[in-house]
Amino acid sequence: MTALVAGESATLVRAASGGDVVRPGDVDALAALWTRLQAEPERLEADPAAREWVAANVEYDALADRYLALLRGAL
Incomplete structure (x- = not known):
């Protein structure tokens, strides 16, 4: 996964070994990363x-409840 994020989101992606992080707007870093990924x-x-x-840190029922609350609020 390539995450174009900063701050807490970047910290979470790194902590979870969820992929590579690139600062939003850093087109050169994104191109360099994708070039490396193509080579490797x-x-x-x-x-x-x-x-x-994810298994140790994510509670799926709690996530589902939060998403439902967001969806209900959007209606």
Whole structure:
């Protein structure tokens, strides 16, 4: 995954081993990353540590409740 984020979102992606982080608006860094990924396609495989992080840190019922609340608020 390529995440174009900063701050807490970038911290979460890194902590979860969820992919590469590029600062929003940094087109040169994004192009360089994608060039590296093309040269090293094995980096595109999911990191087992990412799945472990999600299993240890995400409560799916709580996420579902928050999404439902957001959807209800949008209606």
